[in-house]
Structures are given as C-alpha cells and as structure tokens.
Amino acid sequence: xxxxxxxxxxxxxxxxxxxxxxxxxxxxxxxxxxxxxxxxxxxxxxxxxxxxxxxxxxxxxxxxxxxxxxxxxxxxxxxxxxxxxxxxxxxxxxxxxxxxxxxxxxxxxxxxxxxxxxxxxxxxxxxxxxxxxxxxxxxxxxxxxxxxxxxxxxxxxxxxxxxxxxxxxxxxxxxxxxxxxxxxxxxxxx
Amino acid sequence: xxxxxxxxxxxxxxxxxxxxxxxxxxxxxxxxxxxxxxxxxxxxxxxxxxxxxxxxxxxxxxxxxxxxxxxxxxxxxxxxxxxxxxxxxxxxxxxxxxxxxxxxxxxxxxxxxxxxxxxxxxxxxxxxxxxxxxxxxxxxxxxxxxxxxxxxxxxxxxxxxxxxxxxxxxxxxxxxxxxxxxxxxxxxxxxxxxxxxxxxxxxxxxxxxxxxxxxxxxxxxxxxxxxxxxxxxxxxxxxx
Numbered sequence: 001x002x003x004x005x006x007x008x009x010x011x012x013x014x015x016x017x018x019x020x021x022x023x024x025x026x027x028x029x030x031x032x033x034x035x036x037x038x039x040x041x042x043x044x045x046x047x048x049x050x051x052x053x054x055x056x057x058x059x060x061x062x063x064x065x066x067x068x069x070x071x072x073x074x075x076x077x078x079x080x081x082x083x084x085x086x087x088x089x090x091x092x093x094x095x096x097x098x099x100x101x102x103x104x105x106x107x108x109x110x111x112x113x114x115x116x117x118x119x120x121x122x123x124x125x126x127x128x129x130x131x132x133x134x135x136x137x138x139x140x141x142x143x144x145x146x147x148x149x150x151x152x153x154x155x156x157x158x159x160x161x162x163x164x165x166x167x168x169x170x171x172x173x174x175x176x177x178x179x180x181x182x183x184x185x186x187x188x189x190x
Numbered sequence: 191x192x193x194x195x196x197x198x199x200x201x202x203x204x205x206x207x208x209x210x211x212x213x214x215x216x217x218x219x220x221x222x223x224x225x226x227x228x229x230x231x232x233x234x235x236x237x238x239x240x241x242x243x244x245x246x247x248x249x250x251x252x253x254x255x256x257x258x259x260x261x262x263x264x265x266x267x268x269x270x271x272x273x274x275x276x277x278x279x280x281x282x283x284x285x286x287x288x289x290x291x292x293x294x295x296x297x298x299x300x301x302x303x304x305x306x307x308x309x310x311x312x313x314x315x316x317x318x319x320x321x322x323x324x325x326x327x328x329x330x331x332x333x334x335x336x337x338x339x340x341x342x343x344x345x346x347x348x349x350x351x352x353x354x355x356x357x358x359x360x361x362x363x364x365x366x367x368x369x370x371x372x373x374x375x376x377x378x379x380x381x382x383x384x385x386x387x388x389x390x391x392x393x394x395x396x397x398x399x400x401x402x403x404x405x406x407x408x409x410x411x412x413x414x415x416x417x418x419x420x421x422x423x424x425x426x427x428x429x430x
Contacts, residue, residue, distance in 0.1 A: 036339075036342055036343060039345070040341075042342075043338040043341050043342055044335065044338040048334075135316075135317065139317050139320065142321060143320065145324050146320060146323065146327070149324060149327045149331070159292070159296055159299065162296065162299045162300065162303060163299060165303065166299070166302060166303055166306060168327065169307065169323075169326060169327060169330065170306070172327070172331065172334065176330055176337065179334065179337040179338065180337060183340050183341060183344070187344070
C-alpha cells in the first residue's frame with residue numbers, strides 16, 4: 001500500500017507543479033504592483049486551486065475548493081484556466097446535489113427531533129451508559145472540528161469526512177513538499 | 191446466499207469494497223420510494239439511513255440469527271435485502287445491527303488514517319486518533335500559509351524564474367515523501383537510482399562526483415554547473 005501511495009503522490013506532484021506554474025503566470029500577468037499580503041494570498045490561492053484541479057474532480061474537497069474560489073469574481077480567470085471547462089459542469093452538478101443533500105438533511109433533522117422525544121420515554125437499560133455517552137460526545141465534537149477543517153466538510157456526514165480527510169492529508173503533504181522545495185531552491189540561488 | 195457487512199474482517203476491508211455492500215441496501219428502496227435519485231455509487235447517508243429503517247422491519251425476523259461463524263463472502267448478485275448476521279451473545283435489535291455495521295465501517299477507516307498520520311499507531315480510542323488527525327491537518331495548513339508567505343517575500347513579483355522552477359521541480363520530483371525529508375541524504379541519492387524518470391541517467395552520472403554533495407545542496411542535489419542545469423531544464427521542458 002505504501003508503494004501505491006508513493007506512486008500516486010508522485011503523479012499528483014507532477015500535475016500540481018504543472019498547474020501551479022500555469023496559475024502563477026496568470027497571476028503575474030494581471031497586476032503589476034502587489035504588496036506582500038496580496039502576493040502571498042495569490043500564491044496560496046493558485047496553489048490551492050492547482051492542487052484541487054490536479055485531483056480532477058475525483059474528491060469532494062477538491063470540488064469544494066474550486067466552487068468556493070469561483071464565487072469570488074476576481075478569481076474567475078484563474079479558476080477557469082486552471083480547471084478547464086469540464087469542471088464547471090461538475091461544479092454545477094455538485095452544487096445541485098449538495099443543495100439536495102442539505103434540504104434532505106433538514107428534513108431528517110426535523111424527524112430526528114420527533115424521534116428523540118420518543119426515545120426519551122424509553123428507559124436506558126445498558127450498563128456503562130455514561131462512559132459511552134461521554135465517549136460519543138467527545139468523538140462528535142472532534143468530528144465537528146474536522147468537518148470545519150476539511151474544505152467542504154460541512155456538507156458531508158462523519159463517514160465521508162474521514163475518507164475525505166485521508167485524501168486531503170495526502171494532497172496537503174504533496175503541496176507542502178513542493179513549496180518547501182521551491183523555497184529551498186530560491187534561497188540557494190539567491 | 192447472504193451478504194455480510196464484514197462483521198469480522200478487520201484489516202482486509204478495503205475502502206472501495208464497503209460501498210458495494212451498501213449499494214445493495216439502497217437498491218430496492220430507491221425504486222420504490224419517491225426520493226430523489228442519486229447515483230448508487232454515492233454513499234448518500236441520508237438515503238441509506240432511511241432505507242435502513244425500512245430494511246430493519248423486513249430483516250429482523252428473517253435474518254437475525256445467532257451464530258458463531260460469520261460468512262465473509264460477498265455475492266455479486268442483486269439481493270433485495272442486506273442480511274446481517276449477529277454474533278453469539280450480541281443484541282439482535284434492529285437498531286443496534288445497523289449501528290454496529292456503521293461503527294465497523296468507521297473503525298476500518300480510522301485504522302487507515304492511523305497508518306497514515308505519523309505517531310498514531312500507539313494511540314487507541316477514536317477520540318484521541320481524531321485529535322491527532324486534526325492537529326496534523328492544522329499543522330499542514332499552517333505550513334502552507336507560512337511557505338506561501340516566504341515565497342511571496344522572496345519574489346518581489348510573482349513571476350518566478352522558469353529555470354529556477356524547473357530545477358526545483360526536478361528536485362521535488364526526486365524527493366522522497368514526507369517523513370524522509372527530515373534528514374539530509376546520501377541515502378536518497380542511492381534511492382533515486384531505481385526511479386524511472388527520464389532525466390535519471392544524468393543524475394546518476396553527476397552523483398559520482400562527490401564535490402556536488404554538500405549538506406545544503408543535498409536536499410535538492412542541485413547542480414551548480416550551468417551546463418547540466420540547462421540540460422535538465424531542456425529535458426523537463428520536453429517532458430512537459
């Protein structure tokens with residue numbers, strides 16, 4: 001399994017570098033003078049979008065990053081060039097299905113409220129209930145935090161969040177690797 | 191003729207195989223209900239939860255058996271129900287069956303995550319592992335921020351020199367992934383040999399010369415001679 005992970009990350013690295021270079025060229029062609037903060041934001045944004053588009057819409061978090069970036073009109077040029085026209089269709093589709101998911105979750109939540117009332121009537125007959133309740137609450141809190149961290153996590157349930165987090169961690173590592181090497185290269189040259 | 195929700199398999203669970211079992215759960219109710227049709231490959235939790243409720247009423251009488259042995263094979267046929275066998279001495283309540291199946295899924299994924307995140311192997315308990323994962327993700331995100339700030343500081347304009355990029359690129363392509371980056375590497379030079387990338391033979395030739403292996407350069411094995419750099423960049427440009 002380690003070999004497949006290494007192989008996949010190498011492929012991802014190549015794709016990411018390609019797209020990031022593209023994105024940086026687009027960025028520097030637009031404005032002339034930018035202060036430090038703007039430059040950093042542009043660099044980070046192009047890196048994020050490059051990473052997400054290198055995934056080719058296979059994962060939920062990548063779609064979430066791209067759709068979030070598309071909302072800002074300034075980034076439209078960057079996003080369009082990097083991700084290509086194919087992903088636009090995917091993003092619209094994803095938005096629709098996300099919206100459906102949200103509404104059906106709301107319906108479920110209302111029914112959950114009703115179910116909880118019925119459950120409270122039942123007596124708790126399992127032993128060591130307190131410990132499990134505490135454990136469940138801890139896990140729930142942490143999954144909420146994880147949902148906030150992973151892009152697009154608010155729309156997913158716990159199980160998919162874990163799966164997405166797996167993939168997200170791998171891709172973040174790739175991103176950090178490439179950026180570190182670039183920084184080292186520039187510092188060595190200068 | 192029964193499928194099993196992999197009650198007993200632990201490490202043999204692949205993430206790809208588990209949705210197959212749950213596709214069967216969704217198969218029948220999607221046709222009968224007027225719920226919106228999502229593609230069966232999406233692990234849509236809402237639909238699966240509500241279908242599970244209906245499945246339970248049908249399944250409780252027919253499938254809740256207490257047995258010591260649990261079958262692990264999955265059928266390729268289309269089955270209307272998912273039969274979950276209860277282990278001996280465990281509750282056959284319909285709620286807890288589904289709960290247990292769900293918990294097994296989550297535990298399998300958590301194990302994968304544990305292998306991935308460094309330092310998670312010794313920790314037991316879902317909450318602690320989740321803690322570690324959250325810390326890891328946060329640290330990675332902060333690293334990205336910090337590195338992009340450094341890049342912005344180094345380059346007065348975003349226009350990063352092409353040759354610079356390609357040399358860094360070749361270094362990063364050769365670079366071993368995450369944990370190996372800690373130590374400077376005479377080792378990694380040898381590791382590059384089995385790599386199948388095209389600029390590789392040139393690297394091999396250069397490696398013979400010990401002058402180029404200094405601590406600062408070892409991370410990239412960046413060659414200071416102008417000829418070799420232009421050669422590499424040309425090759426990489428051809429590749430891309």
